[in-house]
Amino acid sequence: MIIGIGVDVVQVSRFQEQLAKAPGLRERLFTPAERQLNLRSLAARFAAKEAIAKALGAPAGMNWQHCQIDVDAAGAPHVVATGTVADVADAKGVKRWHLSLSHDGDVATAMVVAEG
Template sequence: MILGIGIDIVHLPRIASLITRRGRTHLAKRILSPKELEEFIQRFPHEDSVLDQQVKYLGSRWCIKEAVYKALYPIHKLEWKQVTVAKDQGKPILHVVNGQVYGIKRSHVALSHDGEYAISQVVLEG
């Protein structure tokens, strides 16, 4: 049974602007789960690490998490850090804190980038 379907699109220059105004650490700590934050810091140990790659990483997570939120809303309202995005052979996979409570048995994630945009779709099964 499908619990929900969510989709989101992010204009990556918006993420770059947030990083420029607030700093990458501020944005990363706001939206990333502890596991994702650890991975982000390992991949980009310095503020001056390649900005485009940081934007793509943070923008992808933002996009996927928004799609998860939309898939469960209005029954459940998740917070950013309740969703962890990992990779399995290059494909994004989800770990939702207390996913069983929300009835999530399986999740399917699609993510695509094109120029200044990232788009994701999430299907949650119960």
């Protein structure tokens, strides 16, 4: 059963400007492992986190440190939800996440399906 879907698009150059204006933003949005990634990968992960929030109904109080976008040995992205994000997902009955990331030129995008 589909619990929710979400999609988000990020303009990489605008995202870069926001990170430059608010240096603490990188620490607030991304886990320590994610912070080491290049700008386009960060933009795609931000889009993924926004898409995850949309799939969950955009509830208040979720901490982005509790949502990491990781990759498996084959390079496929997947959601690692802990803390506040896992709590909301569990309450909604999410058992599995399906995630697709893409970036091309100045655009990064993510699509997520929360499955129960």
